[in-house]
Amino acid sequence: MINTLTPALFEKYPDAHALAQANPAELEPMIFKSGFFRQKAKSLIAMAQALVERHGGEVPRTLDELVQVRGVGRKTANVVLGNALDVHEGIVVDTHVTRLAQRLGLTTNSDPVKIEQDLMEIVPRDQWTSFANRLIWHGRRVCHAKKPDHDHCILAPLCPSATLVQLPSTRRPSKRPPKAAEGTKIGKAAKAVKKVVKKAKPRSGR
Ligand code: SF4
CATH class of the missing domain: 1.10.1670.10 (Helix-hairpin-Helix base-excision DNA repair enzymes (C-terminal))
Structure with missing residues (x-):
């Protein structure tokens, strides 16, 4: 389900700067099918704002920094670091x-x-x-x-x-x-x- 939603999402908000300024009323319908869409919209915007404010809009490359970002726990941090950034600080345990x-x-x-x-x-x-x-x-x-x-x-x-x-x-x-x-x-x-x-x-x- 997530993979079916992300193409349109990334097209509308191609980077953290764009997502940080998103209007929840426009973002929510785009992620409605994933469930808990209101809470997720808030988390996505807060996450993007944290990336912009603390990391210049880039995804940090350490586990310690990533888990400080809203909505990111150790599991998600390991997924992002290992799969997107080729940084291996831990093992995903789902x-x-x-x-x-x-x-x-x-x-x-x-x-x-x-x-x-x-x-x-x-x-x-x-x-x-x-x-x-x-x-x-x-x-x-x-x-x-x-x-x-x-x-x-x-x-x-x-x-x-x-x-x-x-x-x-x-x-x-x-x-x-x-x-x-x-x-x-x-x-x-x-x-x-x-x-x-x-x-x-x-x-x-x-
Ligand atoms: S399917 Fe059975 S044999 Fe294979 S890993 Fe799972 S428990 Fe072990």
Whole structure:
């Protein structure tokens, strides 16, 4: 939905300066279909004004600066930095990354910041962005929240959750790790990732 709205939006407001001066009454209908359009219009304008006032209309290139901008949290900051600016300060942890990292045995945490730290330890920095993107696509296409398609999953040989028929959704994370985490297979995927990482030549990734 967002991708269908942005072409017209960017045409009317091609940069932060234009968006900072937007009239909410004109902006709201353009983002109406995305839901919460009034609040989002306010946030978009405030975000653009902050970019103009504090950063000369440019998107800052550090996580610390980005999360100070209205409407931008750590997840969004990592998306923007990694995908738009090729700056890798962290790993995007959304609902898909959370679910897959837990199922694959790469973390036993449910807090996004702790999950991010666990993943940053085992994934080479220059792959932080692509790793999250791959988990997100795998979560959308194969490892669904309610009905993971174990039978068609290429990660099944490595995955400690492959034999579970029904897995809990991570929308309301349990304080306890998934059942597989208590078994002996947990951590096999993490070890496999670490093995690959050891062979990889570390780069700054910027
Ligand atoms: S084997 Fe199943 S639980 Fe593991 S990643 Fe694949 S679909 Fe998800």
